[in-house]
C-alpha cells in the first residue's frame with residue numbers, strides 16, 4: 001500500500017525535510033510506493049531571516065518569493081491553511097478540505113508573542129510573514145511620501161520593541177533607509193528618530209557581554225536611541241516603557257513588535273490530545289517525534305527539543321538541521337515499512353551542531369560568532385550574506401543564488 005507523507009509548513013524546517021525526502025525516497029515516489037505532500041498557506045517560500053529587508057524595501061518582494069512548484073519536482077504541493085490536527089484519526093483539517101496521512105511532519109513555524117501586553121497586538125506592526133513585512137513597508141513609504149511641514153513629527157518616529165535579532169537588524173537598516181527617504185523627499189534628516197527598546201538595557205542578550213556591548217556601540221553610533229526598560233503598554237502613537245518603577249512615554253507613530261516569538265497557535269489545540277505543549281511548541285523526544293505518536297515529527301520553531309536538558313533556541317539554523325535530520329530518519333523508517341520491517345528500524349537521536357550566529361547591523365556591518373570565535377564588521381557582514389546564500393544554494397543550486405542571492409554591496413535596487 002502507498003505510504004502517505006504529509007508535511008505541514010514549508011519554512012526552513014518543512015522545506016529542508018521535503019527536499020531531503022524527495023532525494024532519499026526518489027525511487028519509491030516514482031514507483032508509486034510513497035506519496036509526498038507539502039501543505040503551506042502560501043504557494044511560495046521566503047527567507048524569514050530577510051523579512052526586515054523586505055519591510056525596508058532593500059530586498060524586493062519579487063525576489064523574496066520562491067514558488068514551491070518551481071523547486072519541488074516529486075512533491076504534491078497543496079495551498080491550504082491548516083486549522084486543526086487530529087493525531088488519533090490521522091487527519092489534517094484545512095480551510096480547503098481534509099488531508100489524510102500515514103506519516104506527519106509538523107513544521108508550522110512561529111507567531112509573535114505579545115506576552116499579554118495591553119495594546120501590543122492591535123497597535124504594532126510585526127515581522128512574521130511576507131505580508132506583515134509588506135504592510136510595514138507600505139507604512140514606511142506612506143509616512144515619508146505624505147510628510148509635510150503640517151504633519152506630526154511623530155510620523156517620522158519609529159519605536160522598535162525588543163533588542164533581539166529581529167529588532168536590531170530592522171532598527172540598524174531602518175536608519176540607512178530613513179536617511180535615504182529623507183533625501184528623496186526633501187526632509188531634514190534630523191527629523192527621523194529610532195528608539196530601540198531593550199529590556200534590562202541589553203542588546204542581543206544571547207551574545208557574550210563583549211559582543212552585546214559592541215552591538216550597542218554600533219547602534220548608538222548610527223544615531224539609534226536605546227531605551228532601557230520593558231514595554232508595559234502599546235497605544236496608537238507609541239508605547240509606555242517601565243524601568244525600575246519609572247514610566248516613560250515614547251511617542252512614535254510606527255511601532256514594530258519584535259519582543260518575542262512562540263510556536264504557531266494551532267499547536268495549542270494538541271494539548272487536548274495528550275501532547276505536551278509549552279509556549280505553543282510541541283515537546284519532542286530525542287528523535288523529534290511527538291510523544292505517543294511514533295509516526296509524527298515536529299520541527300523548527302513549533303517544536304521544543306532538548307539535548308541534555310538544554311532547550312535549543314529557535315533559529316533558522318536549528319530548523320534547517322531538524323528538517324535534514326528528519327528527512328534521513330523518516331526515509332529510513334519508510335523504507336523499512338515498505339519492506340514490512342518497520343519495528344526493527346533504529347534511528348539515531350537528533351544532534352544540533354551550532355556553527356555560529358551572525359546579526360546584521362545595516363547592509364555592510366554585522367556582529368556574531370562562527371565556530372566559537374567572535375566576529376564583527378565587514379567580515380561578519382560577508383558571512384551573514386554567505387549564510388543566506390547557502391540556503392538558496394541548498395534549495396535551488398547556483399542559479400537560485402545568482403537570481404535571488406545577496407552580495408555584499410548590493411541591494412535589490
Ligand SMILES: Cc1cc2nc3c(=O)[nH]c(=O)nc-3n(C[C@H](O)[C@H](O)[C@H](O)COP(=O)(O)OP(=O)(O)OC[C@H]3O[C@@H](n4cnc5c(N)ncnc54)[C@H](O)[C@@H]3O)c2cc1C
Pocket residue numbers: 008009010011012013014039040041042045048049050051052080081082083107108109110127128165166169264266299300301302314315316317318319358359
Ligand atoms: C526578521 C527575522 C530575522 C531573523 N533572523 C534570524 C537569523 O539571522 N538567524 C537565525 O537563525 N534565525 C533568525 N530568525 C528566526 C528564524 O527565521 C526562524 O527560527 C525560522 O524561520 C524557523 O523556521 P520554521 O521552518 O520553523 O518556521 P517558518 O520559517 O516560520 O515557516 C513556517 C511555515 O509554515 C507556514 N504556515 C504557518 N501557519 C500555517 C498554517 N496554518 N497553514 C499552512 N501553513 C502555515 C508558513 O507560511 C511558513 O511557510 C529571524 C526571524 C525573523 C522574523
